[in-house]
Amino acid sequence: MKIIPASDSSLLVVFGEAITKETEGRVIALFHALQARQDDRIRNLHPGYVSLLVDFDPLAVTHQEVGTIIESAVQTGQSAASIDPEVVAIPVCYDAEFGPDLADVAAHTGRSTDEVIRMHSSATYRVCFLGFTAGFAYLGGMPEALHTPRLATPRRAVAAGSVGIAGGQTGIYPTETPGGWRLIGRTPLRMFDPQADPPTRVQAGDRVRFSSIDRITFEKLVQGHS
């Protein structure tokens, strides 16, 4: 573990140089341990693939003090790491209208679209971190057979709830934004609601499972949430 000063108000804790389950686990353990402290001198925590950025109020606390807090949180985090993560079920409709790139993913991976859907909805994913936009979860654990590069030209607008693939990652667009991931389906669930507490359906450290639903179920669930 390395602790690097990233700015006059932050430290970057780096656990390794490659994405492994071990480094991911250590990032999440430290994230949870620091969250549990509710130290208001620490303003923000940004988990990444192999690192955690700890942003603090430089008028309230020094780099050295935050470094000590981090080292002690690493100890408590390790002992708490065995706690079972929350598994969040997310229904996805893989209809061609919602998954305009499903056929491309099938072609690229040499599978049928049904096989792509079956594989995508049978894995358990790890929420590595949220970033890009409010509530956008980067999910690890997609079967290697589904890896597909992102679009050469991003779309100007991707609908909220769209489920996409980019390289070895999969994720869900929580709000309508531009985006370059290959879209294979859409969830009727609202992934981000600024008025809700918590405002996002998942957070770093959770597990996610997708279940394939048909169009009628999708429409029913959309109505149930509006």
Added chain:
Amino acid sequence: MTIRVVKPGLLTTVQDRGRYGYAHLGISPAGAADGLSLRIANLLVGNAESAPALEMTLLGATLEFDEPAIIAVCGANCEGMMNGAAIGNNTPVEARAGNVLRCGSTTDRARCYLAVQGGFDVPVVMGSASTDIRGRFGGHEGRRLQTGDVLRVRKANQTRTRRLRADAFDVLQRTGPIRVTRGAQNDWFTADAFARFLTSTYTVSEQSDRAGLRLKGEAISTRDAKQLLTDGIPLGAIQVPQGGQPIILFVDQQTTGGYPKIANVIAADMHRIGQLRPRDEVRFNKVSMADAIEAVRAQERWLKDIFIAA
């Protein structure tokens, strides 16, 4: 009381000092791009320094008051006129019922702030009144102001105003290089590349906004082509994408990113980033972490020392 938006200006939003504690959900701090001017504007009218105020960008708004109000405009000079009479920046001003305040184009910097005694009455979302433009929440209906919007103002708890000491203005108009510390991936760049970054003059590109200021100038490249695994981005990080043109990540930034960060703007100079306009020139000066911390502490002492009772 209420204030009606007669003309919204180019980009006017409700902002406070920002939304903290939600970066792990992908939520950027938002908040005033020039937090120092926001705080001063609030303090002049007797508000808490973090009260919600208006941030106006390049071209200010025209606003009509339905009841008497005490306001202050700080930050860039937008040649504000109250019913046709010039009002100065950095001083409390009385608006009468029916008065119209017209803010024009900013003449010197990018943004001006309008605080009103009592503060703007908008819902607090995740602990902040700031508008998150991309996320469409916070502030007034989660968006920039439009013609016809009616903004509610809270009743003030107290009506004492303050004035600025005359010698406070020099600091507010400070020019010269923006001070930076080394970024988290500074060692990805050769000493030579970092030196070139520090000796070059960059121009702020037109493709700049509250999320990031794109700079044009000397291209900087990393030692080798290794890719960074997406990590957290501190406010004011200066990242260098493949093209080598640096980007200063700012208040509406993404919370994570995949480009190496060569340097980071110090907290005490963050307000100056919020005042840069497209085509402005910018240079950087590297300071030690200890100097950066001392600078932000000195700024807080200065802020406590510049007011006199009105």
